Amino acid sequence: MFTMGDMTNPERERVASFGRPEDGLIEASPWYLWGPYLSERAWGTVREDYSGGGTAWEAFPHDHARSRAYRWSEDGLGGISDAGQRLCFALTMWNGQDPILKERIFGLTGNEGNHGEDAKEYWWYLDATPSHSWMRWRYHYPQRAFPYERLVSENRRRGREEPEFELLDTGVFDDDRFWIVEADYAKADPNDVRVRLRVTNAGPEAATLHMLPTMWFRNTWSWEQGSARPRLAPAGEDAIGVEHDGIGRLVLQAAPGPDGELPTQVYCENETNAERLFGSPSTTPFPKDGINDHVVHGAATVNPAREGTKAAFWYALEVPAGETVELSLRLAPEVRRDAFGPGFEQVLDERRAEADAFYADLAPAGTSAEDAMIMRQGFAGMIWGKQFYHYDVDRWLVGDPEQPPPPPGRQAGRNAGWRHLDASDIMSMPDPWEYPWFAAWDSAFHAVALAHLDPAFAKYQLILLCREWFQHPNGAIPAYEWAFEDLNPPVQAWAALQVYDIDGRRDIAFLTRVFSKLVLNFTWWVNREDADGNNLFEGGFLGLDNIGPIDRSHLPPGYTLEQSDATAWMAFYCLNLLEMARELSEHNPALDDLVIKFLEHFAQISEAMRAKDLWNEDDGFYYDMLRTPDGAGVPLRVRSMVGIIPLFATKALREDDFHRVRRLCKSFADIPDHHVVTTTEGDRYVGVGVAANGRVRRILPHLFDENSFLSPYGLRALSRWHAEHPFTVELPGWTATVGYEPAESTTGMFGGNSNWRGPMWVPLNYLVLRTLEDYDAHLGDGVKMEYPTGSGEKHSAGEIAEDLRQRMLSLYRRGEDGRRPAFGWVDKLQHNPHWRDNLLFFEYFHADNGAGLGATHQTGWTGLLAELVARPSARLEGRRTGRWETHR
Template structure:
């Protein structure tokens, strides 16, 4: 079905940049980031704290509440609020920096991504604002006082929402055209009594002129009582229209040097001037008389009756008009909402219940809201001052100093726009899967973007994440590329082979980097280090111990086996269309065989425990298996693929070479990986022999081990009663089952892989088990759960695992959703039942959401699980369901 949104996507796909010019590209936190850190000690949280955010201009971007910007972040719009009691305007979301919380950084606000579509012609955002003074200090004090063994103190633990004494502030964007945006701000008093609130819809310029590279400073100029003109040398003229206001204010988006540097301001027109004018009345008349600046807002003082809603409309447009709000202008909101409904009706599965449909739609909407303008030039950041702190030698030789080539200025999917307002290589790969459901053009663009020359290091390493680009994430890009390719192919009937070729060429370089840098002994056993799993090891796996000590990683080796198999799959798919790729398919097949041999034969498999472990190798001593039952030992399941007879027949050279390779190795008594053939001559390839597969599944499906009510735990519950310890260099390192927030300070203590349920790992496990199940059918059945006596084939197991994961999000009668835990009293209230957050990870026993509360990035994979394994007709949907237009690739270059 070619809906209105699909038609717009078809147009977008043909642009050099496959993006809408305007979208939710404004960050939700710019302070406390590495980009804004010019300190000598690399302490980003203290160098640019929340307390400076309202009065200190940023260098590398902007942030705001429920905001939008153009795709270069030049013009920004967001709302500011005041309840008459706070000491600062509510201009941005508040949260704790890493040193302030008992479990690391965490946003302490209630906000929700209700709706969005790929071209952002329709968007909804809900923010809940207390009528009492916002409990900034209580949140700081309570979290500071709590130990690692206690849960975080959240805003719903305070009293500010207990009596419904708050406002629902809903911001809706509806585009008239690509550069003409209507804005609706609904303020609903959820309390029984009338309450005062001040609203400031604010438009401003990203302060790029402080770098001195503008010919002319941009300016916002008053036209009349209800409109201003925005003039910027890198944009066409824009106009901001608003309904009659109590007053209008102008200032400059420039640092209050008196507060930040103890240096007198050159003028009263600083970034925080609205704050002091509204709250303290300082310079209010001067700001009212001012008729130009780089930051502007109309001011609406309201008294909203209990239960009532007051609405304010604005418009941001490239069109100048005398009638910005014509008689029927409100119709655009209904029209765009209808188009959004049509779009999701076309791409989401039919027949699921309303609750699951809502889970899917909010997950996908949140993914779209997670697009962010990201600007970072590492060389400039290292070598130039921010005007506050001089360049120091420690900075020049400090964090990311070997990434001077990295020059990023793009719209990128963020894992979370508050807690993680920077991309991460493996997060992004997972995020591209749900993105491909709504916009495969952008999904392909994003996956390729991180491989471009201004991202990928010259030696082939992909940037990990902003705090340490040199950390190593699992190499999931090839897997994601095939998933995106198939999502598009199964709907259009034709895949984008050119996309696969581009991915393949780039990943050849990255694969070589892994082989050369992470296989120290050249034996196909890999030492990836961090691998994105934070504290899953008994010690920090990125740490290099002194002396001759090496950690051979079961998951690093498994990821590389998976990588080789995925590259083989890509090469085979391309070779069907371009025979010149046949040789590379053979090459990666051979890589896979050699890695499988190392994984199974060189000490990573523990025959006594029938499980894979990391192995600690100390010169002059016997290797020590680290007998930790974690997803590290489950990771060999990820590497599974099937090759159809049809494809083999089309690639005779590949078939001939792998047959010879098999004969050679078997004749010489060399290891051969799990390879089975079905009746129709389909070949199954996997890292794990069938007998070991059954043993791993027995542990995986044990409710006293890995299997929880909400999916697969990252660490087996076995370690609750059986902690594991190892002594190294006279230090004892220990690990035990830890189902909730991290009780370890490792990696800042803000995430935990020692027991909770993580969506990306569950998604890969479920997909892998399903692949095994499709091949084996009823010929392979296992107990589910282990010890129950209930036998299921692996397709059924995958489906049941998916149900468990989805159940975390579903409403369960009157009890609410398990992900909200003790806060269901709030989400069971009328009007809140439909609200969902997509947490970073989930408690291993209860399913309660933990970590970044709005991380719709990889957690949005739940939408795919619902599509693929729902019980609508008792079947399993392996097809990646999406209807989409033809796609072409593009990127944002320098501006």
């Protein structure tokens, strides 16, 4: 539970002062004006794609990024911006060997990588507080020439059966010939940001690094009629002055370098170099890449008048082997003579100490130093994942008044049915490079973890997707920008209840607000995703991409797919809306009707799953059912998380409440096989669930079998049983097969970046763990289950949940051999002191050895591991809410 303690920690006070963000973060708290809102990548996104064929990666490649002004958002290295991303600050550097300045993270596009898109660099989000009063970022930059072409060509050469070719594999870090660049940000107040850069030469010889801390305006004047052009110009030899109608006057002041000399100021415009990219005249001789061309090639491409919309301080640092130099900068309202006196370092020290106290308060008593580090870096990554997201779909489809119109075909293409969506806000992203856009179910998991740090921001994220400019008028919630109409699992109601719990079950206004919008979304699901009206739902891939043998979002003509997971998710949705209605009925008895409504609907869905063909009695498992054009059913007997998700749809009601409601219900009253159990306290409860007691006991042996789902690091997405027994479905004209793949998938389904055929994914493991705790809460310690299957050992559901938690956290704990499983076979990550304690929160994990895979910085839902440290058990014993009792 989130508590304010004695309120002696200033960061706690800043978080507690967060108001109700009706219109934006700044209205809620001025401390959120400046934050880590600048993505590591804006090129290759849907928003910047103005091609005729929707080829986002090719329409705006990395090679264009240094020369082409972005339309919707900006990117940079370890940077910050204001909440409207009008003014940006980030790091730029050059090792003297590369053909371009290092201004942004490089990686492969979805069509270049042998396993989809992938960042090919090493950086870390080491620390952060929720108000961004303190943040730390780290980057390792080779001293040798960066192997751009080799990374592309070698990964393109490799097939899907081979591992990805990474930057460490190229040898550019051999002999420790690299730079360690760390950026510390500390706020003296909401408008005074101190920046300390530490540059360490990790190599064996003295070397030179050019550091160019850079500030620029997001280009709005080229797209928005009537938008004034802001201005950067010297405010003295040690300061760059900012003039912008929206944010007023500021200065970026720089301290002298280690040689005692002030850095050189260089200026250009954040305008496209049309001559380089398109062979047409540029609007300025000093375009966006002007600083790049001047520093690297000596070109006359910076403005000698020293003004523009992009500017940098240029330091040339000669650093002896093993030594560190520091640079200091300050973004503030005015130039100060004492800008870098003793008070500068004092603010940095104070904010770091406040962060220490903040995280010490989050860690439960007895937390090991190792787990405390996992928690802190995991939460820090989630804070750094707060990004500016700007996308006006109607303007994007139609085009900007002063620009060439987009191709006519896009009017009926991607997101054409979402013209109402007009986003310009701060959102929690899965990560700022590979996924610099929101995904609906990711956001829900993020909110659960963020609630421990910043409950108001977590609520803000859940409400935001339900606001009128996000949620479709028909009730649909947008999935993600590549296809808003796709469906993610409806986990928002569950997440809202989790956030409500963590925040102390006190914000009825939040619960009321989100409940009203989710009822609309639930109704949309019922009306749109139950094709036959039989309470068996479709929904397509539902975030699980290639987990089945066929593409569940694109079936052959005439076929439908009755989905075990879609139907179970809707039952889960029912029960969570039921709990919301039950809680709110304490304050508004009229909502008793909705309690009955959701129990009735749950009963109908539950009965449909019992009566139809989704359950296989021989296997003791749930499967999808493919309906052929003639109505015949083909069970897709793949033992995957699709068949485990029905376990999530469970809830416990007090027996007297259960019978009272049953008398008022019709469908619910007719279900005979709900079971009554006794808790450890002796109170009697009725457990309602899609999978009744007998089926739960058939499914769990699969789940707990180390030759099936249970791995040393959690639960596999697909049973290891399929390694020896691949499943094949044969239909007229086509055949599809799925087998166990513990790491990257060899299929090209969903662009080759889909990996649900065996790896361990944190979010579904998290839901299984919390479901086991729910079972424990109403079954009690007297009910034991064999765990692991075949071991002969009996454990309570709570004990099993705790073992699963330990397995998941062991991914990042250093073992007796000194290795962290998540770092796999990469020795430098495992043992080198410059690398080994900097954690990368991977997208998913090799199910058999725990190696981290996929996006290297997807702290988002993998950040739930931090939540498992902060909240070891979500079991809330004896929690009463008046007439209705919840015991989870």
